[in-house]
Amino acid sequence: MAEAEKVSAHSAQRHLSPGSLPAQRHLSPAFSRAEAPVPGLSPRSEAPVPGAQSQTRPGAEPGLNQSQDQRTRTRTKTRSSRTRTRTRTMWLMVLLCSVAPLTAAPMSKHHSGAGRMWHITDLHLDPTFHLDPDPAHVCSSSKGAAALAPGPFGDYLCDAPYRLLLSALDTLGRMVKEDDFVIWTGDSPPHVPPAELSTDLVIQILANLTLTIQDKLPKVQVFPAVGNHDYWPQDQMPDSPNDIYSAAARLWSPWLQEGALQTFVKGGFYSQLLRPGLRIVSLNTILYYGPNAATLNSSDPAGQFQWLQGTLEGAERNQEQVYVIAHVPVGFLPFVRNTTAMRREHNERLSAMFVRFSHVIKGQFYGHTHRDSLMVLRDQSGPVAVLPEPDRSQLQQRAQWRLEYVLTEAFALKDLSPASLLSLASDLLPPSSKAFLTYFNHFNVEFNPRLSCEGRCKVDQVCAVLNVAQSGYERCLGLQGHG
Ligand SMILES: [Zn+2]
Numbered sequence: 384m385a386e387a388e389k390v391s392a393h394s395a396q397r398h399l400s401p402g403s404l405p406a407q408r409h410l411s412p413a414f415s416r417a418e419a420p421v422p423g424l425s426p427r428s429e430a431p432v433p434g435a436q437s438q439t440r441p442g443a444e445p446g447l448n449q450s451q452d453q454r455t456r457t458r459t460k461t462r463s464s465r466t467r468t469r470t471r472t473m474w475l476m477v478l479l480c481s482v483a484p485l486t487a488a489p490m491s492k493h494h495s496g497a498g499r500m501w502h503i504t505d506l507h508l509d510p511t512f513h514l515d516p517d518p519a520h521v522c523s524s525s526k527g528a529a530a531l532a533p534g535p536f537g538d539y540l541c542d543a544p545y546r547l548l549l550s551a552l553d554t555l556g557r558m559v560k561e562d563d564f565v566i567w568t569g570d571s572p573p574h575v576p577p578a579e580l581s582t583d584l585v586i587q588i589l590a591n592l593t594l595t596i597q598d599k600l601p602k603v604q605v606f607p608a609v610g611n612h613d614y615w616p617q618d619q620m621p622d623s624p625n626d627i628y629s630a631a632a633r634l635w636s637p638w639l640q641e642g643a644l645q646t647f648v649k650g651g652f653y654s655q656l657l658r659p660g661l662r663i664v665s666l667n668t669i670l671y672y673g674p675n676a677a678t679l680n681s682s683d684p685a686g687q688f689q690w691l692q693g694t695l696e697g698a699e700r701n702q703e704q705v706y707v708i709a710h711v712p713v714g715f716l717p718f719v720r721n722t723t724a725m726r727r728e729h730n731e732r733l734s735a736m737f738v739r740f741s742h743v744i745k746g747q748f749y750g751h752t753h754r755d756s757l758m759v760l761r762d763q764s765g766p767v768a769v770l771p772e773p774d775r776s777q778l779q780q781r782a783q784w785r786l787e788y789v790l791t792e793a794f795a796l797k798d799l800s801p802a803s804l805l806s807l808a809s810d811l812l813p814p815s816s817k818a819f820l821t822y823f824n825h826f827n828v829e830f831n832p833r834l835s836c837e838g839r840c841k842v843d844q845v846c847a848v849l850n851v852a853q854s855g856y857e858r859c860l861g862l863q864g865h866g
């Protein structure tokens with residue numbers, strides 16, 4: 384196919400489309416211990432919106448599979464002025480970019496207006512978080528481990544307290560303008576064993592965060608997508624109507640139109656015009672997620688592939704541009720060898736469809752990995768798409784959010800077009816690549832700038848950036864002597 388230019392990012396959370404998206408900004412909140420702690424903050428007292436509260440118990444088992452959590456590119460992160468710890472599971476990503484002129488695709492008969500896109504993902508609210516004399520009882524999501532330095536805004540070993548999310552959304556609410564829009568790519572419940580949640584609790588958490596977002600961003604269009612934790616039991620999202628799809632459809636009805644709600648209640652996916660000429664396609668990639676036994680033997684669960692094909696053909700006919708949003712990303716996980724986030728056959732089918740419609744899809748945005756990363760989708764002739772991802776946030780006594788980085792500035796890119804991002808990806812490979820050190824530090828959301836990634840680690844990273852489909856990925860490993 385022609386050398387369309389489009390980019391898609393993967394793993395963690397969202398794929399940004401290439402085009403000439405202006406610089407993206409990352410915001411990080413900072414928590415300073417200088418501020419007086421808030422005594423006895425309990426989850427019950429802090430949630431203003433009726434919602435999730437699990438009574439619980441410590442001692443859960445490991446829930447978060449690090450290899451399955453990722454994030455995106457613009458986000459908010461908190462840190463302490465003293466201890467710069469991070470919450471392991473609170474991935475609050477806010478991606479900001481403009482949706483104005485996209486150069487990658489042919490000029491549409493419509494023209495995208497101004498406005499910016501913000502990306503929120505993987506909020507992972509832990510309603511059990513509270514300050515407790517026994518550090519092992521601070522939150523269910525620590526699964527019995529002793530919290531390290533809990534404060535009202537969280538702890539490194541806990542998922543996000545409501546207060547932290549409220550602070551982030553409050554800050555976001557002051558920054559967002561009416562022309563902007565928000566994508567919200569899923570995973571609202573905490574990382575706790577299934578026995579500690581239920582369908583009702585998952586719905587309560589979805590309700591809590593939905594109502595909070597509607598309260599803090601009252602005039603802004605939000606496009607949600609479902610995550611693997613947005614179901615009970617987690618990951619087991621079915622390809623048919625169920626209580627959670629129905630509840631989410633009711634909660635999200637202020638944002639979604641009738642046609643979108645109709646497909647959502649059946650399969651958890653939808654498409655809707657953001658404005659003339661720019662369509663959001665929200666996929667339910669949990670249907671393709673390896674641990675989902677409910678769709679194990681289905682080649683096209685909920686008929687989503689067929690629907691996507693028809694939707695993209697319609698967009699092509701109408702000369703619309705499309706942003707794809709979803710939770711579990713297409714492509715290979717950058718931190719583990721030869722492992723796709725979704726099932727291999729579904730990954731191949733989806734990648735092929737993205738290449739086929741690369742002139743229509745302007746960007747893709749995913750959650751799930753809790754890290755910032757990019758993916759460049761290439762066809763036979765060159766780059767066609769790029770996918771970035773989101774990140775996480777943190778704790779302590781006080782929340783101050785700061786801009787973490789701007790992608791174009793961090794890598795001296797003139798824009799975020801597929802060609803620019805492919806050029807960046809090529810710069811990552813050489814030994815002692817400064818660009819790779821910067822990329823890896825942002826990938827880890829600046830968790831520890833001294834973390835190194837050489838040899839096999841680096842090959843895995845770079846091959847995952849450059850290849851979304853199997854054949855190219857394997858070729859990349861082979862070229863680097865790791866095949
Ligand atoms: Zn997550």
Ligand SMILES: [Zn+2]
Nearest residue numbers: 570610611751
């Ligand atoms: Zn996830």
